[in-house]
Amino acid sequence: MENQGTPNQDNSNQVFSQQFRQLQQLPNSTAVLVLGIISLPVCFCYFLMGIPGFVLSIISLSMASKAKKIYEVNPSLYTPGSYNNLKAGRVCAIIGLVLNSILLITVIIVFVMVASTGVAIESILHDMHVR
């Protein structure tokens, strides 16, 4: 960051500085990736079906959109690895969001069904021949 744009004296120095110029990590790029991946196993864990994964993937997506805006202002400043992280994390978060919302919608539909009909879930499933 400090060397950005400063003219160099001779050619060898320039090559050296290009090789070792400190490219920055995009802010939050690894966090986007980690949250996007964690949203998958959290999706199936436990009773708050779909809710934690839903929240995690939405946080990840919002972070990704912010980081993408920052990247687009000056793409040459950041490492390609961190931009890859960002893209991958965004895709993972979208997949996680879809899975989690399907699960959440299923749970909500079933609870509404049970609450509105007053019939126990086992008999509904029996009628549907699920079990």
Added chain:
Amino acid sequence: MLYSLTHWLENNMQTCGFKKAIGFDCPGCGTQRAFIALLKGHVMESIRLYPALIPMLILFLFLILHLKFKFTKGGTYLMYTFILVVSIILISYIFKMLR
């Protein structure tokens, strides 16, 4: 030590909240049984119980390695592994439900 961990896990299995509330398996049911089978060394048994467990563990291992060593293309490979794991989960869930 591994034996005691396996023993503890076997005695502290958690019921799936989804299954308890709704009545049929969720896409994650079988992970604990598969993990215990894997700890005991029965790899085929583990794959039979939950096929996506081993790819998922590989995904996490790769994620930790990626966070430590920062591979340039690591994010992209992680994304492909993630998509693979998700498709294994969905396909095995569909087969489980149809059976």
